[in-house]
Amino acid sequence: MSRLEERYRLVLRLLPAGYRQEWEDDMVAAFLESMDDDDPETAEYAADYGRPGLAEVASIVSLAVRLRLGGSQAPARSYAWGQAVRLATLMAMLTHAVMVTASIAVTLWLSGKIAWLPAPAPAWALTPPSGIWHTAWNLAGYAWLPAYLALVLGHRRVAQAVALLAIVPPAVTTAVEQATNDVPLSVTPWAVRLIDILLVLAMAAFHRDAPPVPRRPWLLAIPIGILLVPLPLFAIQATSQAPRLLDWPGLSCVMVTAAIAVRLAGRASRQSASTLPWSLALTLLAATTLALRLVTLPDYIGQAQRTALGTIAVTEAIAVLAVALPLAGRAIRALRRLPPIPADGQAPTTPTG
Amino acid sequence: MTEPAFFILTALVDAPRHGYGIVADVAELSRGRVRLKIGSLYGTLDRLVGDGLVELDREEVWQGRLRRYYRLTERGREALAVEAERLAANARLASTRLRDQRNPITGPVPS
Known part of the structure; x- marks a missing residue:
C-alpha cells in the first residue's frame, strides 16, 4: 500500500x-x-x-x-444524532439571537434613543463611538440575529457566512486589546469564540437531507427567550447594587441547568424515540457549557473576589453535572435501544442475472 | 434531480462504468464544468443505488485494484428520460420567449 x-x-x-x-x-x-x-x-x-x-x-x-448526522430517511441512530446536533445548534444560535436583540434594546435605551422609557442613571450613560467604522465594528456582534433567522428560514450557507461576521471582528478586538494590555489576558473570550466556530461548523448538519426547521416555534422563541432571560437579568442588575457575579459561562450553566430540569420534569409522561434528540441535544449543550465553565476558571485567579466567584463557578458546574448525568444516562440507554446502522447500508449487491 | 446525479446517469447510458470512469466521462460530457470529487461521486452514487436507479454490473481487478462497474437500471433510464424531457421543455420555453421578444437594442434574436 x-x-x-x-x-x-x-x-x-x-x-x-x-x-x-x-x-x-x-x-x-x-x-x-x-x-x-x-x-x-x-x-x-x-x-x-x-x-x-x-x-x-x-x-x-x-x-x-x-451519513453520521442523517436526515429523516437515514437509519434511526444517525437521524437521532443529526437531529440532536441540529437542535443543539438552533438552541445555541437562539441564545445568541436573544442576547443580541436584548442588547440592541439596552444600548438604545442607554443612548437615550427610547424616549418613553425612564432615563438611565448618569453612571450608565453610553459614550457614543468615535466614528462610523468603530460603530460598524461594534455592530458586527449583532450579526447573530440575522444568522439565526437565515438558519431557521433554511439558508444554511448564508447563516454560516453571517455568523462569521459576528465572530471575526470581536476576536480581532480581543486580540488587539489583550496584545496592547488594554485588558488583562483571559481565557473566556477565546473559549467563547472557539464554541462559536464549532457552532458555524455544526451548521453543516443542516444539509440537503435534513428536515426543514419548523419556522413558527423557532421564530416565536426569540420574544419568549427575551422575556425569560435577558429581561429579568437586566432588571436584577439595574435594581441591585451587587457586583456582577454571573459571567457568560455562569449564565450558560444556569440556562442549561434550567432547560434540563424542565426536560427531566416533563419526561415521565413523554418517553418516545421522537424526544430522544432533545435529550441528546441538551446533553451536548451541557458538555459544552461544562467545558466552558471549567476552562474559564483560571480567569478568576487575579480577581479580588476570587473565592466567591470560584465557589459560585464550582456550584454552577455541580448543578450542570447533577442534571446532565441522569439525562445523558437515559439518552444513551434510549439510543442503544434503537436498531444499529445496518452494515450493508445502501450498498450495491452483485446482480444475480 | 441534482446536476451530479443527472450527469452520472447520463454517463452510464451507453455502457457500464467504474468509479473513475464515471468521473472522467462526466467531466467530458460537461466540457470540464462538472468535476466530481470522489466523496461527491459516491455520495450521489449510493443514493442512486439506494433508489434503484443504478446497480452493480460486475467487479474486476485491474493493476491490483478493485474496479466495480455500475450500470443504469430500467428505472434509472426512465428517471433520466423524464428529467431530460423536463430540462428540454424548460429550455424550449426560454428559447421561444427569447425569439418572440424583441430585444430593444439588437432587435429580435435570429432564428
Whole structure:
C-alpha cells in the first residue's frame, strides 16, 4: 500500500464503519486512478509524497456529516444524532439571537434613543463611538440575529457566512486589546469564540437531507427567550447594587441547568424515540457549557473576589453535572435501544442475472 | 434531480462504468464544468443505488485494484428520460420567449 493510499484511507475513516465496509475499496481505487500520471516518475513521486487535495477531503467530510448526522430517511441512530446536533445548534444560535436583540434594546435605551422609557442613571450613560467604522465594528456582534433567522428560514450557507461576521471582528478586538494590555489576558473570550466556530461548523448538519426547521416555534422563541432571560437579568442588575457575579459561562450553566430540569420534569409522561434528540441535544449543550465553565476558571485567579466567584463557578458546574448525568444516562440507554446502522447500508449487491 | 446525479446517469447510458470512469466521462460530457470529487461521486452514487436507479454490473481487478462497474437500471433510464424531457421543455420555453421578444437594442434574436 502506497503512502498516498494510506493517507486517503485515513481520511475515509471519517465515514461510518458500515459504509466503509461496502464502499471503501471502490473509493480508494477511484481516487488512486484519479491521481495516476502517464509519467512513471511523477506517478511514483505522487504515491510517496502526494496527499488528497483539500477539495477531496472536503467532499469526504461532507459525505461523513450527511451519513453520521442523517436526515429523516437515514437509519434511526444517525437521524437521532443529526437531529440532536441540529437542535443543539438552533438552541445555541437562539441564545445568541436573544442576547443580541436584548442588547440592541439596552444600548438604545442607554443612548437615550427610547424616549418613553425612564432615563438611565448618569453612571450608565453610553459614550457614543468615535466614528462610523468603530460603530460598524461594534455592530458586527449583532450579526447573530440575522444568522439565526437565515438558519431557521433554511439558508444554511448564508447563516454560516453571517455568523462569521459576528465572530471575526470581536476576536480581532480581543486580540488587539489583550496584545496592547488594554485588558488583562483571559481565557473566556477565546473559549467563547472557539464554541462559536464549532457552532458555524455544526451548521453543516443542516444539509440537503435534513428536515426543514419548523419556522413558527423557532421564530416565536426569540420574544419568549427575551422575556425569560435577558429581561429579568437586566432588571436584577439595574435594581441591585451587587457586583456582577454571573459571567457568560455562569449564565450558560444556569440556562442549561434550567432547560434540563424542565426536560427531566416533563419526561415521565413523554418517553418516545421522537424526544430522544432533545435529550441528546441538551446533553451536548451541557458538555459544552461544562467545558466552558471549567476552562474559564483560571480567569478568576487575579480577581479580588476570587473565592466567591470560584465557589459560585464550582456550584454552577455541580448543578450542570447533577442534571446532565441522569439525562445523558437515559439518552444513551434510549439510543442503544434503537436498531444499529445496518452494515450493508445502501450498498450495491452483485446482480444475480 | 441534482446536476451530479443527472450527469452520472447520463454517463452510464451507453455502457457500464467504474468509479473513475464515471468521473472522467462526466467531466467530458460537461466540457470540464462538472468535476466530481470522489466523496461527491459516491455520495450521489449510493443514493442512486439506494433508489434503484443504478446497480452493480460486475467487479474486476485491474493493476491490483478493485474496479466495480455500475450500470443504469430500467428505472434509472426512465428517471433520466423524464428529467431530460423536463430540462428540454424548460429550455424550449426560454428559447421561444427569447425569439418572440424583441430585444430593444439588437432587435429580435435570429432564428
